[in-house]
Amino acid sequence: MLREIRPAIVLLLVLTAITGLAYPLAMTAIAGAIFPAQAQGSLIERGGKVVGSALIGQEFKDDKYFHGRPSATLAPDPNDSTKMVPAPYNAANSGGSNLGPTSKALADRLKEDVDKLKAENPNAVVPVDLVTTSASGLDPDISPEAAQFQVPRVAKARNMPEHTLKQLVASATQGRLLGLLGEPRVNVLALNLALDRVAAK
Amino acid sequence: MTVIGWFQIILFCAIIIALTRPLGWYMTRVFNGERTFLSPVLRPIEAGIYWLSGVDEKREQHWLTYTVAMLLFHVGGFLVIYGVMRLQAILPFNPAGQSAAAEDLSFNTAISFITNTNWQNYGGESTLSYLVQMLGLTHQNFLSAATGIALAVALIRGFSRASMRTVGNFWVDVTRCTLYVLLPICVVYCLFLVSQGMPQTLGGYVEATTLEGAKQTIAVGPVASQVAIKMLGTNGGGFFNANAAHPFENPTALSNFVQMLSIFTLGAALTNVFGRMVGNQRQGWAILSVMGVLFVAGVAVTYWAEASGTSTMHTLGLTGGNMEGKEVRFGIVASSLFAVITTAASCGAVNAMHDSFTALGGMIPLINMQLGEIIIGGVGAGLYGMLLFVVLAIFVAGLMVGRTPEYVGKKIEAREVKMAMLAILVLPLMYLGWTAVGVVYPTAVASMANAGPHGFSEVLYAFTSQTANNGSAFAGLTGNIPFYNLTGASAMFVGRFFMIIPAMAIAGSLAAKKSIPPSAGTFPTTGGLFVGLVVGVILIIGGLTFFPALALGPIVEHLAMNAGQIF
Numbered sequence: 083m084l085r086e087i088r089p090a091i092v093l094l095l096v097l098t099a100i101t102g103l104a105y106p107l108a109m110t111a112i113a114g115a116i117f118p119a120q121a122q123g124s125l126i127e128r129g130g131k132v133v134g135s136a137l138i139g140q141e142f143k144d145d146k147y148f149h150g151r152p153s154a155t156l157a158p159d160p161n162d163s164t165k166m167v168p169a170p171y172n173a174a175n176s177g178g179s180n181l182g183p184t185s186k187a188l189a190d191r192l193k194e195d196v197d198k199l200k201a202e203n204p205n206a207v208v209p210v211d212l213v214t215t216s217a218s219g220l221d222p223d224i225s226p227e228a229a230q231f232q233v234p235r236v237a238k239a240r241n242m243p244e245h246t247l248k249q250l251v252a253s254a255t256q257g258r259l260l261g262l263l264g265e266p267r268v269n270v271l272a273l274n275l276a277l278d279r280v281a282a283k
Numbered sequence: 284m285t286v287i288g289w290f291q292i293i294l295f296c297a298i299i300i301a302l303t304r305p306l307g308w309y310m311t312r313v314f315n316g317e318r319t320f321l322s323p324v325l326r327p328i329e330a331g332i333y334w335l336s337g338v339d340e341k342r343e344q345h346w347l348t349y350t351v352a353m354l355l356f357h358v359g360g361f362l363v364i365y366g367v368m369r370l371q372a373i374l375p376f377n378p379a380g381q382s383a384a385a386e387d388l389s390f391n392t393a394i395s396f397i398t399n400t401n402w403q404n405y406g407g408e409s410t411l412s413y414l415v416q417m418l419g420l421t422h423q424n425f426l427s428a429a430t431g432i433a434l435a436v437a438l439i440r441g442f443s444r445a446s447m448r449t450v451g452n453f454w455v456d457v458t459r460c461t462l463y464v465l466l467p468i469c470v471v472y473c474l475f476l477v478s479q480g481m482p483q484t485l486g487g488y489v490e491a492t493t494l495e496g497a498k499q500t501i502a503v504g505p506v507a508s509q510v511a512i513k514m515l516g517t518n519g520g521g522f523f524n525a526n527a528a529h530p531f532e533n534p535t536a537l538s539n540f541v542q543m544l545s546i547f548t549l550g551a552a553l554t555n556v557f558g559r560m561v562g563n564q565r566q567g568w569a570i571l572s573v574m575g576v577l578f579v580a581g582v583a584v585t586y587w588a589e590a591s592g593t594s595t596m597h598t599l600g601l602t603g604g605n606m607e608g609k610e611v612r613f614g615i616v617a618s619s620l621f622a623v624i625t626t627a628a629s630c631g632a633v634n635a636m637h638d639s640f641t642a643l644g645g646m647i648p649l650i651n652m653q654l655g656e657i658i659i660g661g662v663g664a665g666l667y668g669m670l671l672f673v674v675l676a677i678f679v680a681g682l683m684v685g686r687t688p689e690y691v692g693k694k695i696e697a698r699e700v701k702m703a704m705l706a707i708l709v710l711p712l713m714y715l716g717w718t719a720v721g722v723v724y725p726t727a728v729a730s731m732a733n734a735g736p737h738g739f740s741e742v743l744y745a746f747t748s749q750t751a752n753n754g755s756a757f758a759g760l761t762g763n764i765p766f767y768n769l770t771g772a773s774a775m776f777v778g779r780f781f782m783i784i785p786a787m788a789i790a791g792s793l794a795a796k797k798s799i800p801p802s803a804g805t806f807p808t809t810g811g812l813f814v815g816l817v818v819g820v821i822l823i824i825g826g827l828t829f830f831p832a833l834a835l836g837p838i839v840e841h842l843a844m845n846a847g848q849i850f
Contacts (some may be wrong), residue, residue: 085337086348089454090355092336097461098363102422105466106508109473113483113507116474123482123489123503123531132491135501137480137530140493147494151611173501174488175409176525178608178636180759182737183593184840186849188607196599210596214607217528217636223611262290264536265614274494
């Protein structure tokens with residue numbers, strides 16, 4: 083048994099060096115060379131400033147932008163660091179609401195949000211993804227229905243014709259991969275950037 | 284449920300089945316010490332490692348020595364993780380300036396990673412430095428996975444050898460598994476993940492100014508290199524708090540699909556390794572069939588439950604299924620499928636929040652883990668867990684016909700059955716026992732996020748997941764308190780090693796037995812009757828053990844939900 087101690091120590095050190103240092107550092111170097119944009123986090127710049135990541139959702143509250151899904155992420159309270167307070171789309175602390183199917187808190191929140199959206203657009207069915215929080219709190223996407231649902235509000239706020247916005251949503255819609263994998267979706271940040279570009283013209 | 288949803292599920296199963304044979308062939312060669320196409324590159328490194336560590340690769344070990352070597356290796360791994368977590372503040376690669384992790388959290392995390400559980404009481408981006416992620420977590424993701432596979436191979440050797448005292452050399456098995464199987468796949472896999480948008484950088488967190496002018500701090504890091512082995516080695520511990528639901532940890536539908544495949548591939552291939560080593564691949568397919576039956580049944584229930592949504596949503600006129608805690612790019616089907624896969628295997632990565640699943644949708648992951656994660660299972664662990672049930676099923680079959688039971692040429696006798704029962708009984712002792720304590724101990728009760736039966740499910744899920752070395756969670760539960768950190772660590776430790784040691788004892792005693800050729804009276808273990816028998820034994824033993832606990836949690840919650848009751 084005693085002769086197993088040397089391999090236990092040496093092998094652990096060698097394999098740790100290979101898998102814990104050499105492998106991640108080599109991959110960082112290679113990935114940075116082949117896929118520099120993705121390796122840095124798919125960042126989007128506008129006018130020389132980073133406005134976000136193509137993959138990470140951000141909060142939109144203004145009527146003139148399309149809104150993303152509700153987000154349940156938290157951040158430490160600035161006044162009392164032992165407490166956590168709601169901070170939607172906090173990309174330094176991902177997480178979901180973790181409210182279960184029979185949760186009263188969830189039922190109340192859903193009702194409040196559904197009522198608000200019905201008042202905003204009484205003519206359409208409220209899409210489920212627009213009132214439910216995502217798993218990461220950073221979901222960059224909404225369903226195409228959720229984007230179309232918001233068209234009247236955005237059109238009014240921007241004083242733009244609805245059909246222009248509908249076209250914009252349609253062209254920002256990504257389908258399933260090979261018609262099979264995933265779900266149709268619209269990246270909210272990309273849609274809003276396109277919207278700003280069209281509006282500026 | 285949609286047709287396109289079922290197509291995704293069928294495609295997934297078809298690819299797994301297609302990969303099983305070629306990968307099984309390759310892995311058999313690796314563990315038999317034969318040459319592979321990677322030998323010209325890797326053989327010198329392998330030989331160098333043996334030379335440095337003083338391992339004689341020709342010298343095989345008795346099962347006890349093999350087990351002791353494995354335990355020593357884990358003690359070292361534990362010390363590395365605990366050390367780097369406690370010292371992360373003064374070590375390099377810490378651009379976010381994380382301070383030292385607390386003692387109980389470091390203890391829990393260290394146990395969690397050496398046992399291949401990867402329970403996340405830490406919140407990746409908010410508590411750990413890059414060095415801990417790489418040196419502490421990535422390295423142990425490799426080694427705990429390699430250990431699991433090595434142990435499964437040792438048990439297979441027990442079945443396939445006759446009249447021998449040894450079951451292989453632990454150091455050689457771990458080294459070869461890491462170098463020839465895990466590392467090469469991870470290198471390719473990691474680059475694929477980066478191409479999909481997963482970050483791989485040592486740079487600090489990014490400060491962005493959003494379109495509306497707010498500040499957003501975006502956590503990045505060496506994500507892809509860790510995620511590759513996290514999935515392949517069924518580890519499941521996330522780089523980020525939200526795990527594979529985080530858009531950086533799972534950017535696209537394709538990355539999601541490949542991640543699901545990578546959870547199952549090695550575990551499925553090991554059934555083929557088993558078949559090849561015992562000299563009849565159909566033995567391996569029979570075991571894979573048992574797993575497949577249980578898997579498809581679980582997927583159907585969870586998919587149906589999640590697509591149906593909750594009664595609260597129906598009242599409000601919301602259709603399209605239960606999207607609370609799910610991501611749009613995955614939708615209902617890929618979230619449900621992922622949840623069943625990750626708990627069938629002992630992965631524990633999540634791409635949706637299980638806590639927000641419907642009662643029945645969340646019950647299937649619980650059942651998968653309570654059965655001991657034998658449906659594909661953890662790399663290695665799943666196969667030896669399943670073989671324990673096979674031993675029992677064979678024993679039951681033997682009792683029915685009044686013959687000494689035998690399996691792949693080995694007589695199954697009292698010692699093997701006792702050891703199998705020990706391993707199978709120790710798991711419920713941990714998760715039912717600690718749940719009982721957790722639901723009466725005041726601090727533990729205060730940690731529940733949901734009221735009513737769902738709160739009970741959170742505690743049951745936490746201990747089940749840790750005992751089964753899964754690591755997924757009903758994440759509303761505040762797990763990072765001393766009570767859960769310490770009890771959870773004990774559940775993970777017992778769940779891992781009290782399964783391994785009896786399994787290794789069986790390996791040792793089987794290897795020493797003579798091999799008997801099949802006769803007319805031998806119960807065939809490659810047909811539908813055998814598959815049905817094993818499925819039955821698994822469900823009866825499982826059902827008797829944990830049905831009462833499920834009745835108190837998910838089942839009563841489902842009934843309450845249908846009655847329109849909320850808590």
